[in-house]
Amino acid sequence: MFYKQKIQTMMKNKKQFLIYTILIVGGIIIGRVIFGGTKENSSQQISSNENIEQKAEVWTCSMHPQIRKSQPGKCPICGMDLIPLALEENIGEEMNRISLSESAIKIADVQTFIIQKASPTKEIRLTGKIKPDERKTNVITARFAGRIEKLYVNFTGQQVQQGEKLASIYSPDLITAQKELFEAFKFKQSHPEYYQAAKNKLKLWSLTEKQIEQIEQNGEPQNYFDILSPLSGTIMKKEVALGDYLNEGTLLFEIANLSTVWVLFDAYESDLPWIKTTDKVTF
Structure with a gap:
């Protein structure tokens, strides 16, 4: 009779230990999912912002987009603070540029001229009477x-x-x-x-x-x-x-x-x- 009660007590303690173990492991997993994911997302966001700041090397004026500067400052036209040019615009500008090799330039017969101030001219054909x-x-x-x-x-x-x-x-x-x-x-x-x-x-x-x-x-x-x-x-x-x-x-x-x-x-x-x-x- 005494031996039987001892066995029951041991089984009960083992069962409780197993339950505690499952709860502890489950808590650890849930904690990592909640706190570990947020920390990882936050780190990714900080890293992304840092990359944007590093890549946003062109600064422009919201009122005068023709102004482009390599560092922050004031717009020389209106005096407003310059803002970083959006990364997508930089990418778009790069995509709009065409690069040709020297051989391609010769084949395309590309000619360049020095920009200078001059009055534009145009040949016009008109009908009339003498x-x-x-x-x-x-x-x-x-x-x-x-x-x-x-x-x-x-x-x-x-x-x-x-x-x-x-x-x-x-x-x-x-x-x-x-x-x-x-x-x-x-x-x-x-x-x-x-x-x-x-x-x-x-x-x-x-x-x-x-x-x-x-x-x-x-x-x-x-x-x-x-x-x-x-x-x-x-x-x-x-x-x-x-x-x-x-x-x-x-x-x-x-x-x-x-x-x-x-x-x-x-x-x-x-x-x-x-x-x-x-x-x-x-x-």
């Missing part, structure tokens, strides 16, 4: 009613000289004005204002002083009046034909001196920054 210089163009109209009796200009593009005859006009109004001049000439000494008014009437019809003197010398009215070219140039427009009846103000001819011409280009708004005076133009 027109006469408006400052050297003259329009001839009929100063009085009449009829074309003679026409000396035969075609558009004909060359004429200053003072050359273009046409001869018969005008009853002109004949009447000449008769008035003859009557006023008789009273030139006593009433010079009448004589001067008669001459001015003919001058308003584009008669020159020489033509008026010729009329006075002849003593008889001229039936035809010559239209003379006011300048040397080219007939650009011919609006009349032989025998045409004219009213005052009718367009007869347009003459232009083509020694210098204008070139009117069609330029778009995007072309304007590249166009300036004194630019060289080729056709």
